Amino acid sequence: MKRVPPRAVRRMQERLLSSSGISMNELGEANVLFDFGGKRIRIEGASIVELESPVGKVYQVLGGSVVEEVSEERSQTTATTPEVSEDDVALVATQAGVSEDEARRALIEAGGDLAKAILSLRTKR
Numbered sequence: 802m803k804r805v806p807p808r809a810v811r812r813m814q815e816r817l818l819s820s821s822g823i824s825m826n827e828l829g830e831a832n833v834l835f836d837f838g839g840k841r842i843r844i845e846g847a848s849i850v851e852l853e854s855p856v857g858k859v860y861q862v863l864g865g866s867v868v869e870e871v872s873e874e875r876s877q878t879t880a881t882t883p884e885v886s887e888d889d890v891a892l893v894a895t896q897a898g899v900s901e902d903e904a905r906r907a908l909i910e911a912g913g914d915l916a917k918a919i920l921s922l923r924t925k926r
Contacts, residue, residue, distance in 0.1 A: 823854045833862050841870040883913035897922035 805813075818825050828849040835842045847865030851858060885908045894904035896919045903922065911917035
């Protein structure tokens with residue numbers, strides 16, 4: 802397959818779009834933030850292209866480095882300690898051969914994951 806230079810691709814793209822009644826404008830580089838409610842994505846140094854048609858405008862975000870952010874709401878729920886049942890504490894303590902206090906701490910550190918808590922306690926020995 803023959804490689805087409807970027808400049809030729811750009812010209813072909815512009816001709817195709819203009820024949821469809823669409824104009825293309827490069828707006829330059831920008832930092833873009835998408836807010837999806839519980840999740841934010843920031844793209845730094847993205848190239849922004851505006852496509853204008855009779856129906857409306859479309860903006861394309863090209864390239865840049867993606868930085869995923871978490872909104873405050875979501876980070877507050879993540880920061881809370883998980884609820885640990887007494888049955889889980891007893892199971893971890895028995896399986897790992899440790900006291901219930903150590904088992905409770907391990908469960909909290911593991912985010913309530915029983916297997917992770919048991920493995921972490923067994924590897925500490």
